Amino acid sequence: MTRATMDIRGMSCGHCLNAVSRALNTLDGVKVEQVRIGSATLEYDPGRVTPDAIRDAVADAGYDATVTPGADDVIPSASEGSARPSTDSSLRSE
Numbered sequence: 001m002t003r004a005t006m007d008i009r010g011m012s013c014g015h016c017l018n019a020v021s022r023a024l025n026t027l028d029g030v031k032v033e034q035v036r037i038g039s040a041t042l043e044y045d046p047g048r049v050t051p052d053a054i055r056d057a058v059a060d061a062g063y064d065a066t067v068t069p070g071a072d073d074v075i076p077s078a079s080e081g082s083a084r085p086s087t088d089s090s091l092r093s094e
């Protein structure tokens with residue numbers, strides 16, 4: 001399995017989270033780890049699905065996504081310049 005992160009534009013609410021989650025979960029060979037507003041992390045089997053297919057599935061759901069394979073952790077904010085949210089309780093497991 002290959003780890004990948006996604007930047008997803010156009011998400012704004014829980015409905016978007018559900019739509020993106022559903023789109024990703026319908027893909028064969030994809031194991032979704034986390035979906036958040038604007039990003040997602042997942043693992044995929046390169047023998048069964050490609051980053052392009054993952055992006056297309058999210059595009060079909062109505063969102064413009066970028067898939068970055070091989071990234072090991074949460075997307076670094078080098079190109080964003082925005083601080084990481086400090087109120088995300090789902091990240092507070094450690």
Ligand SMILES: [Cu+2]
Nearest residue numbers: 012013015016
């Ligand atoms: Cu929404």
